[in-house]
Amino acid sequence: MEVCCPYFDPDFENYNERINGPRVSVDNEACDRCTVVKVDSLDRQGLLLEVVQVLTDMDLFISKSYISSDAGWFMDVFHVKDQLGSKVTDRRVISYIQQAVGVRRGLQSAGEVKACYENSVKTESASEHTAIEMIGTNRPGLFSEISAVLAEQRCNVVEAHAWSHNACLACVAYVSDESTSACINDPNRLATIEDHLSTVLQPATVPDNDHRGVKTCFLDCSSSPSGTERRLHQLMLANRDFDESPGPSSPSFSSMSMDSSTEEGRRTVVSIDSCEEKGYSVVNVECMDRPKLMFDIVCTLTDLQYVVFHASITSHGPSAYxxxxxxxxxxxMLDTPDERLEVSRCLEAAIERRVCEACTTKRPSGVRLELCAENTAGLLPYVTRILREYGLTVARADIASEGGKTRNVFYVQDISGKEVDMEAVEAMMRELEPLALQVKNELTMPPRRGLHPSGREGEGFSFFSLLRSQLERLSIASYRHD
Incomplete structure (x- = not known):
């Protein structure tokens, strides 16, 4: 006898997503100064972060956003600008946003979506290199020592990103073999590299029984810039960089920048309240506005295992609310004062880790240096050694290679914690000739044409009013107010 079994369509699990999957519209007509990106979708965990990551990968600045994901439906509106403060008009960027946000399981691969915009990943293919992540207690010259170890082990640094905050340094580096430019796969060699890096990362002033901040490992490569930055957030969070420094150390670039900007009223303020009737905890953030601010906050909330149901993001002049x-x-909800305090401190740390990008004080305690040169194996350790010889330490670094050239961006500060001596910087630049090292302290935030600072005007805004006027908000007329 034949046995009949029920038939299950293998695509049935994705049926809802096929019908109600992300619908993305990119509108350049609705608003005079911004491009409006609207996402409607069946809600699922992590979708908000995915959307923000896509916008971040395209180096877009989010000036305003409304988030709503109650009742199983996800509706987001983002007002975005490019790096020049203009609307997004590049059709490749628009196509990438629409397709990348619209990726659904089993319908498209990430590679197919990436192909729609060939420059979406600005560095060489990370899959061809070995990725190393490092975390340890920061000290003056540590990044220089890491660079020297990699050079001694015949590793060419193709890409690297390093952050320091509250005596903690995290780094993700993509390296290749110096002689073959290929991925390093030999287990013995990898073990040797890890051993040498662990020795450098091990703090000399911390007791032997406290090495929780010392870690090196090799990981799968990420082709997404925001993926690497999220990993840096995770490393710093796991190492509790939001705690006070355990011992004497030089202040980080970011903490110095925040202290110096206190006079201008731009210090980061995070508060957490309760909305008992709706069962929400309400996180309020007020700080200096800058690119990738929303990504840093949403990324941290996600990694802390919190779900964002509603949100409102606005900018007034140099400030963000x-x-x-x-x-x-x-x-x-966040019920206890200890829970609220820890989440507040985690968010403050996430905001301050890269605040040096927007350091615009008249007498900056740190300097941004940029160097573009041929991609040679010994360049990074040589430059960082010269920086250390002139009394400078790297607080943050971003290294990327493309087309045989490498672009090195260093955020440096004086080893003693004082303001950087610009005469010493000029002498260092002369020593590095013919390498064209440039000092760039300009604001990296997009210009805000037509915007007038309104003080604390937006502080009284509440999301309850947003919920009451949700239908009006979704109309095209509401988009015309930026």
Whole structure:
């Protein structure tokens, strides 16, 4: 006898996503000064972060956003600009946003979406290199020592990103073999590299029984710039960089920048309230506006296992005001003062880790240096050694290679914690000739044409009013106010 079994369509699991999957519209007509990106979709965990990551990968600045994901439906509106403060008009960028946000399981691969915009990843293919992540207690000259170890082990640094905050340094580096330019796969060689890096990362002033911050490992390569930055956030968070420094160390670039900007009223303020009737914890953030601010906050909330149900993001002049209505992934609110304090400190740390990008004080305690040169194996250790000889330490670094050239961006500060001596910097630049090292301290935030600072005008905004006027907000007329 034949046995009949019920038939299950293998695509049935994705049926809802096929019908109600992300619908993305990119509108350049609705707003005079911004491009409006609207996303409607069946809600699922992590979708907000995915959307923000796509916008971040395209180096777009989010000046305003409204988030709503109640009742199983996800509706987001983002007002974005490019790096020049203009609307997004590049059709490749628009196509990439629409397709990348619209990726659904089993319908498109990430590679197919990436192909729609050939420059979406600005560095060489990371899959051809070995990725190393490092975390340790920061000290003056540590990044220079890491560069020297990699050079001694015949590793060419193709790409690297390093952050320092509160006596903690995290680094993700993509390296290749110096002689073959190929990925390093030999287990013995990898073990030797890890051993030497662990020795350098091990703090000399911390007791032997406290090495929780010392870690090196090899990992799968990420082709997404925001993926690497999220990993840096995770490394710093796991190492509790939001805690006070355990011992004497020089202040980080970011903490110095925040202290120096206090006079201008731009210090980061994070507060957490309760919305008992709706069962939400309300996170309010007020700080200096800058690129990737929303990504840093959403990334941290996600890694802390919190879900964002509603949010409102606005900018007024140089200041940003962000409001998030959240619950833990298990459904509960932030009930205790200790929970609120820890989440507040985690968010403050996430904001301050890269605040040096927007250091615009008249007498900056740090300097941004940029060097573009041929991609040679010994360039990075040579330059960082010269920086250390002139009393400078790297607080943050971004190294990327493309087309045989490497672009090195260093955020440096004086080893003693004082203001950087610009005469010493000029002498160092002369020593590095013919390498064209440039000092760039200009603001990296997009210009805000037509915007007038309105003080604390937006501070009284509440998401309850947004919910009451949701239908009006979704109309085209509401987009015309930026």
């Amino acid at each position: 962000q409001e998030y209505y959240i619950r833990h992934i298990d459904g509960y």
